[in-house]
Amino acid sequence: MDNNLSANDLLKKVRKIEIKTRALSHQIFAGEYHSAFKGRGMAFSEVREYQYGDDVRNMDWNVTARLRSPYVKVFEEERELTVVLLVDVSRSRLFGTSGMNKRDMIAEIAAVLSFSAIINNDKVGALFFSEKVEKFIPPKKGRSHLLHIIREIIEFQPTTDGTDISEALRYLTNAIKKKCTAFLLSDMLDVAEDGSPRYEEALKVAVNRHDLSVIEVYDPRERSIPDIGLVHIKDSETGKAAWVNTSDRRMRKAYEAWFDAVGQSSSRLFMKYNVDKVSVAVDSDYVRSLMTLFKNR
Numbered sequence: 001m002d003n004n005l006s007a008n009d010l011l012k013k014v015r016k017i018e019i020k021t022r023a024l025s026h027q028i029f030a031g032e033y034h035s036a037f038k039g040r041g042m043a044f045s046e047v048r049e050y051q052y053g054d055d056v057r058n059m060d061w062n063v064t065a066r067l068r069s070p071y072v073k074v075f076e077e078e079r080e081l082t083v084v085l086l087v088d089v090s091r092s093r094l095f096g097t098s099g100m101n102k103r104d105m106i107a108e109i110a111a112v113l114s115f116s117a118i119i120n121n122d123k124v125g126a127l128f129f130s131e132k133v134e135k136f137i138p139p140k141k142g143r144s145h146l147l148h149i150i151r152e153i154i155e156f157q158p159t160t161d162g163t164d165i166s167e168a169l170r171y172l173t174n175a176i177k178k179k180c181t182a183f184l185l186s187d188m189l190d191v192a193e194d195g196s197p198r199y200e201e202a203l204k205v206a207v208n209r210h211d212l213s214v215i216e217v218y219d220p221r222e223r224s225i226p227d228i229g230l231v232h233i234k235d236s237e238t239g240k241a242a243w244v245n246t247s248d249r250r251m252r253k254a255y256e257a258w259f260d261a262v263g264q265s266s267s268r269l270f271m272k273y274n275v276d277k278v279s280v281a282v283d284s285d286y287v288r289s290l291m292t293l294f295k296n297r
Contacts, residue, residue, distance in 0.1 A: 088186030131162035
């Protein structure tokens, strides 16, 4: 928790997030969430004879061969889903230049997703990660459980500074055996020197078992440097510091080009494994981004 954030201030902050996001979940997201994710949780019910218009992908070829007549599998929607929030708690989440930092934006989005899940009678769990898995809160139902997750997102202090998305994805794969709906909330700044994502292998395994969506939260100031002369900068995760001449146009262009390369590389990766992803700036309206995520599924 912020050093100057008292327990009373924390409760007020949690309550403020609850009031705002619960209303959004009831008014806007519950229906979209239901149609976007409930349809993914389908359980086999029975077989029946093929009828004109049935999806041939649901054909039960074993029964068809045995009875010598076309039969299709009938599925019914599972009554509840398990939702797991993979929350990046690395030091870079504290960055913010527009009145809201990435941590606070992640907390609001996580709350919206959680309330939408609770409205639909789903269980919600959370996994907090930095360069290791810091904490896992097993999926449960109920408002008090949900508020506990939000409170943890706001006040949690990681024991390490860096980011390792692979660790989070591997933990998810091992800890949750039944298929779940998972949301990865992070700035996604976990890349090699060439800008390529370091988590491809773990992502490949996770998406084969779970329904994963990525919500990238970023500050626009991270992606471009203003011309403000000589400044001292420090990487919040590695601790490396240096003086940088921001008046050097070539330096600014190179910096922006690197971020563009990182974005393009991650986009290709998510397309390769059919992972839904949206980007949310801390100074933007996340409602539109989440609606886009839901409707594109």
